[in-house]
Amino acid sequence: xxxxxxxxxxxxxxxxxxxxxxxxxxxxxxxxxxxxxxxxxxxxxxxxxxxxxxxxxxxxxxxxxxxxxxxxxxxxxxxxxxxxxxxxxxxxxxxxxxxxxxxxxxxxxxxxxxxxxxxxxxxxxxxxxxxxxxxxxxxxxxxxxxxxxxxxxxxxxxxxxxxxxxxxxxxxxxxxxxxxxxxxxxxxxxxxxxxxxxxxxxxxxxxxxxxxxxxxxxxxxxxxxxxxxxxxxxxxxxxxxxxxxxxxxxxxxxxxxxxxxxxxxxxxxxxxxxxxxxxxxxxxxxxxxxxxxxxxxxxxxxxxxxxxxxxxxxxxxxxxxxxxxxxxxxxxxxxxxxxxxxxxxxxxxxxxxxxxxxxxxxxxxxxxxxxxxxxxxxxxxxxxxxxxxxxxxxxxxxxxxxxxxxxxxxxxxxxxxxxxxxxxxxxxxxxxxxxxxxxxxxxxxxxxxxxxxxxxxxxxxxxxxxxxxxxxxxxxxxxxxxxxxxxxxxxxxxxxxxxxxxxxxxxxxxxxxxxxxxxxxxxxxxxxxxxxxxxxxxxxxxxxxxxxxxxxxxxxxxxxxxxxxxxxxxxxxxxxxxxxxxxxxxxxxxxxxxxxxxxxxxxxxxxxxxxxxxxxxxxxxxxxxxxxxxxxxxxxxxxxxxxxxxxxxxxxxxxxxxxxxx
Amino acid sequence: xxxxxxxxxxxxxxxxxxxxxxxxxxxxxxxxxxxxxxxxxxxxxxxxxxxxxxxxxxxxxxxxxxxxxxxxxxxxxxxxxxxxxxxxxxxxxxxxxxxxxxxxxxxxxxxxxxxxxxxxxxxxxxxxxxxxxxxxxxxxxxxxxx
Numbered sequence: 089x090x091x092x093x094x095x096x097x098x099x100x101x102x103x104x105x106x107x108x109x110x111x112x113x114x115x116x117x118x119x120x121x122x123x124x125x126x127x128x129x130x131x132x133x134x135x136x137x138x139x140x141x142x143x144x145x146x147x148x149x150x151x152x153x154x155x156x157x158x159x160x161x162x163x164x165x166x167x168x169x170x171x172x173x174x175x176x177x178x179x180x181x182x183x184x185x186x187x188x189x190x191x192x193x194x195x196x197x198x199x200x201x202x203x204x205x206x207x208x209x210x211x212x213x214x215x216x217x218x219x220x221x222x223x224x225x226x227x228x229x230x231x232x233x234x235x236x237x238x239x240x241x242x243x244x245x246x247x248x249x250x251x252x253x254x255x256x257x258x259x260x261x262x263x264x265x266x267x268x269x270x271x272x273x274x275x276x277x278x279x280x281x282x283x284x285x286x287x288x289x290x291x292x293x294x295x296x297x298x299x300x301x302x303x304x305x306x307x308x309x310x311x312x313x314x315x316x317x318x319x320x321x322x323x324x325x326x327x328x329x330x331x332x333x334x335x336x337x338x339x340x341x342x343x344x345x346x347x348x349x350x351x352x353x354x355x356x357x358x359x360x361x362x363x364x365x366x367x368x369x370x371x372x373x374x375x376x377x378x379x380x381x382x383x384x385x386x387x388x389x390x391x392x393x394x395x396x397x398x399x400x401x402x403x404x405x406x407x408x409x410x411x412x413x414x415x416x417x418x419x420x421x422x423x424x425x426x427x428x429x430x431x432x433x434x435x436x437x438x439x440x441x442x443x444x445x446x447x448x449x450x451x452x453x454x455x456x457x458x459x460x461x462x463x464x465x466x467x468x469x470x471x472x473x474x475x476x477x478x479x480x481x482x483x484x485x486x487x488x489x490x491x492x493x494x495x496x497x498x499x500x501x502x503x504x505x506x507x508x509x510x511x512x513x514x515x516x517x518x519x520x521x522x523x524x525x526x527x528x529x530x531x532x533x534x535x536x537x538x539x540x541x542x543x544x545x546x547x548x549x550x551x552x553x554x555x556x557x558x559x560x561x562x563x564x565x566x567x568x569x570x571x572x573x574x575x576x577x578x579x580x581x582x583x584x585x586x587x588x589x590x591x592x593x594x595x596x597x598x599x600x601x602x603x604x605x606x607x608x609x610x611x612x613x614x615x616x617x618x619x620x621x622x623x624x625x626x627x628x629x630x631x632x633x634x635x636x637x638x639x640x641x642x643x644x645x646x647x648x649x650x651x652x653x654x655x656x657x658x659x660x661x662x663x664x665x666x667x668x669x670x671x672x673x674x675x676x677x678x679x680x681x682x683x684x685x686x687x688x689x690x691x692x693x694x695x696x697x698x699x700x701x702x703x704x705x706x707x708x709x710x711x712x713x714x715x716x717x718x719x720x721x722x723x724x725x726x727x728x729x730x731x732x733x734x735x736x737x738x739x740x741x742x743x744x745x746x747x748x749x750x
Numbered sequence: 751x752x753x754x755x756x757x758x759x760x761x762x763x764x765x766x767x768x769x770x771x772x773x774x775x776x777x778x779x780x781x782x783x784x785x786x787x788x789x790x791x792x793x794x795x796x797x798x799x800x801x802x803x804x805x806x807x808x809x810x811x812x813x814x815x816x817x818x819x820x821x822x823x824x825x826x827x828x829x830x831x832x833x834x835x836x837x838x839x840x841x842x843x844x845x846x847x848x849x850x851x852x853x854x855x856x857x858x859x860x861x862x863x864x865x866x867x868x869x870x871x872x873x874x875x876x877x878x879x880x881x882x883x884x885x886x887x888x889x890x891x892x893x894x895x896x
Contacts, residue, residue: 321843428753431760443764447771454775458783469786469883471804476782480775608820608839661843670843689820689840698820700840 090155093143094234097184100136100191101224103129107194107217111210115282123206126213127198133220134195137188144184144233145175154240157181157233163246163666165636173256174247179381179397180233182260186377187223189261189268193297194220197272204293211279212272219271222404230397246636246666255315259308263335266305267373270342272297274370277363278412281419286359291352294366296725298349302342303721309335310714321672321687323702325600325710328477333456334376337449341369344445347438354500355435357428360420361442367416371409372449378405384460433503437495444488451480489543489594493550496583497557511557515549530603537602544598547591551584582724586717593713599682599706606703608689612696616647620703622684623647624657628695637664639673642688642697646677659686659699681706784854788884789831797857805833805863806852806884814847826853826863828884837865844870850882 107129114122144157148171153159161178162171170177176185194216201209227233276294280286312335317325326332345365352362378384382398429435455472462468493515497508509516523542526533556562558580559573605620613628627643639662645653659675675686682705689698786804787795797803810832813825820839825832835853845851845868853865 428757431756443767447768451771451775454779458779470783471786472779472783476778479778479782480771483774484771610819672843687840698840 090143090147090152090234090236093140093147094232096136096140096143097224097228097234100133100140101221101228103133103136104191104217104220104224107133108214108221109217110214111217112214112282115207115210115214118207120206123210126210126217130191130194130198130213130216134188134191137184137191137224141175141184141188144181145172148172148175148181151244152240153242153244154237155233156235156237159237159241159244161247162244163636164243166247166252167635169254169257170247170252174251176260177247177251177256180227180231183223183227183231183381184233185260186264186268187220187227189264190216190220190223190271193269193272197275207283208276208279208290208293211282212275215275215278216271219275219408222407226397226400226404230400246664249637249662249664249667249669249671250319252636252664253315253319255311255319259311259315261308262304262311263308266301266303266308266342267335267338267376269297269301269304270338270366270370270373273301273345273366274412277366278415280363280423281412281415284419284422286363286423288353288356291349291356291359291362294362295346295349295353298342298346298366299721299725302339302346303718303725305335305339305342306714306718306721309339310711310718314711318674318676319671321674323674323685323687323700323704325597325707328455328474330456330459331380333452334379337452337456338369338372338376340445340449340452341365341372344442344449345369347441347445351435351438355429357435358439360423363420363423364416365442365446367409367412371405371412372453374405374408378402379456430502432498432505434495434498434500436503437491437498440491441488441495444484448481448484448488451484452477455480486543489547489590492547492587492590493553496554496580496587512550512553515546515553518549519543519546532603534602537598540598540602541595544591544595547594548588551588551591554587555580555584578727579724582720582722582727585720585723587720589713589716589718589720591713592709592716593711596681596706596709596711596713599709600704603705604702607699607701609699610692610696611699612694617699617701619684619701620705622679622703623651624684624686624701625653626697626699629691629697632660634662636666637662639663640688640691642675642686642699644675644686646684657684657686659688661688678708681708681712683707786852788828789826789833790828792831792833799859800856802854802856804852804854805835805865806850807833809845809847809849809851811847823862826851833863834861835863835865837868839866839868841868842870 107126110129111123111126114120114125144155146152147155147158148162149168151158151162151164151171153162157178157180161181162174166174174181176182194213197209197212197216201212204212273294276290276297280290309332312332313325316327317323345362348358348362348365351358378398378401382401384398431439455476458472459470462470493512494505494508497511498505519542522545523538526541527535527538530537555573555576558576559569561569561573563569564572607617607619609617611617611626613626615626617624617626623646625645625647627645630641630643632639632641639660641658641660644657644659646655646657648654655677657675657677660673662671662673663669664671672687677684682703685702685704687700689700691697784802784804785795786806788807789805792805805826807826807828810825810827813823813832813834815823817823821836822838822841823834823836826835827833835855836858837853837855842851849870852869853863854867854869855863855865858864
């Protein structure tokens with residue numbers, strides 16, 4: 089059974105090699121038969137990798153310790169859900185998931201790309217094949233999950249307890265769907281460079297892939313953030329940890345790509361820039377994979393470090409990033425340049441967005457790589473953390489956020505800032521009011537908090553203003569406005585939702601950073617703590633035995649106004665005997681949008697225990713906002729234009745789209 | 751303005767923006783990067799009063815003293831020198847004697863290192879990388895200590 093998975097993986101490598109070469113040669117020679125090989129080979133390759141992944145999953149579910157990988161990362165007493173998710177809770181399995189998702193996207197292009205020009209489709213599949221080949225080689229040579237262990241041990245070494253959480257079921261698959269989804273944009277870009285042709289239709293094909301990848305990456309990052317928040321027991325939602333930055337950089341670049349692709353599609357301008365962004369975004373995904381998987385950095389994500397792996401991924405990185413950029417340098421000048429446009433226009437606003445976002449990406453990149461470079465060159469160990477990013481990333485984001493509501497309201501070609509400003513008067517007035525109210529009436533509000541809350545209001549109301557104006561609310565009869573509102577293109581809703589979500593996330597961040605309350609104290613049973621006008625009573629510690637751990641549960645009662653308990657919060661210190669490892673299980677109580685967060689520390693004398701309690705106002709908005717952003721991306725993906733706008737198959741078969749004149 | 755002038759002014763604006771961002775980034779790197787030291791490195795180092803650094807090493811056996819409430823003091827050693835560290839707050843789950851830790855903070859006027867964060871390794875498989883590397887350099891690394 090296990091050998092079947094191993095064999096399927098080797099077969100996938102062979103198929104991937106065929107996928108890399110045959111369609112490419114076919115496109116070069118103009119041979120339709122050779123080009124047509126790409127589709128079936130890609131789909132079969134995906135089937136093989138999926139089979140291989142299923143076999144590995146089965147080995148985990150059945151606790152087959154004759155596999156080194158299962159023995160090192162599983163245990164027969166582990167709850168079933170973690171046996172299942174544990175498949176990718178280790179280096180080898182997670183790389184297999186990576187490749188499976190890559191080939192899944194390749195198969196999607198093969199299945200849904202029937203309306204693409206044949207040569208473009210063949211080249212895109214070939215480039216996907218190159219990436220697949222590189223990573224399949226990586227898995228088979230350095231990180232084979234199917235390595236056997238003889239004789240098979242009776243019991244496994246268990247999964248890192250931090251990973252024994254539902255977050256593992258959601259965070260890595262979503263993140264990889266995002267990371268790897270950008271490979272399609274990359275392949276489209278490289279294929280366009282190989283063909284030496286790029287037009288507005290190209291942007292229309294690339295945009296849905298970018299959107300889909302962006303939606304997943306947004307979800308993956310947000311889920312990772314929430315997971316770290318509740319599992320690590322430190323109560324933070326973002327640490328500017330290099331590993332987090334590794335996923336944040338493709339997100340920033342992908343967001344820029346999303347916006348520049350609109351300009352390319354609508355105005356056939358910014359072609360070369362969009363192409364470059366598509367390459368850079370996936371390059372940053374690869375860099376992220378390198379940083380996380382090579383063991384260069386130590387973090388919860390670095391399962392085990394093995395220098396040969398780092399060197400191998402670095403090789404892949406160099407070949408793909410260097411190769412695609414060299415191809416870009418050679419070919420970009422042969423592409424038709426885009427049109428010139430007025431700086432004050434929708435296009436101009438989107439360019440400004442790109443300027444800010446790519447600069448911000450560069451800042452994060454420098455902050456993340458600088459310590460590695462300094463250590464390699466001078467042997468000095470430094471760390472670049474939150475203070476650096478607050479000083480650089482923050483000031484870059486603020487003006488961008490201020491400008492966001494203007495963008496969708498500006499007209500294409502030539503906009504009128506004064507007219508747009510007038511339309512945004514209401515949002516501006518409300519934001520100003522929020523600034524004043526926050527500053528004057530909320531205790532302990534700093535200028536930063538007031539301005540932050542105002543900025544968030546500005547974003548939310550700006551997005552709503554956009555929708556209201558486009559529906560004509562206030563200008564036409566309510567009935568007409570409602571009909572117009574429902575008839576708005578979905579991409580308009582998508583934009584508004586995404587910008588609104590951004591505002592909500594910002595509000596959550598401002599709420600936590602400015603109004604968080606924290607208490608660290610030793611509590612005896614029966615003692616009452618008052619924090620942010622909530623009263624908590626410590627009821628005592630109680631030992632509990634779980635399936636593969638023991639824990640001391642600290643029970644707390646949230647007291648109502650009359651002193652009666654209204655809710656119970658349980659926070660625990662867990663111990664996993666197999667790995668000899670303690671973990672903190674935070675007790676979290678959500679009260680509307682805010683949360684009470686309790687972490688247990690060491691036990692003191694006579695049943696007393698060190699307790700750390702936070703009041704986190706509006707904290708849930710941080711992740712709620714990202715859900716709204718994702719919804720925006722999803723709605724936009726459903727837009728009619730993206731579904732039926734691409735040229736129909738019949739047309740493209742006999743007539744290739746000609747480059748759009750500028 | 752002619753079209754050419756317009757284009758030039760846009761490019762100049764973008765370059766000025768990038769220049770400002772670059773300057774800010776390098777200023778921030780100079781100001782906000784915090785250096786890592788082991789106890790024995792400190793004599794050679796010139797630290798300004800109150801400068802934030804990260805201090806790494808092993809928690810010396812028998813030095814953990816718990817004070818009032820959540821106060822705790824312990825020694826961080828690299829087997830040559832030991833630095834006394836004071837910390838108030840919750841210690842990480844894996845904090846114990848002989849454990850590799852990284853503390854972040856600055857030296858107080860009494861020569862005691864006042865930490866505002868203490869990091870221990872995330873699982874039993876590794877030690878903070880900086881600590882492990884430095885211990886290897888000093889030749890006091892034991893594979894069995896892992």
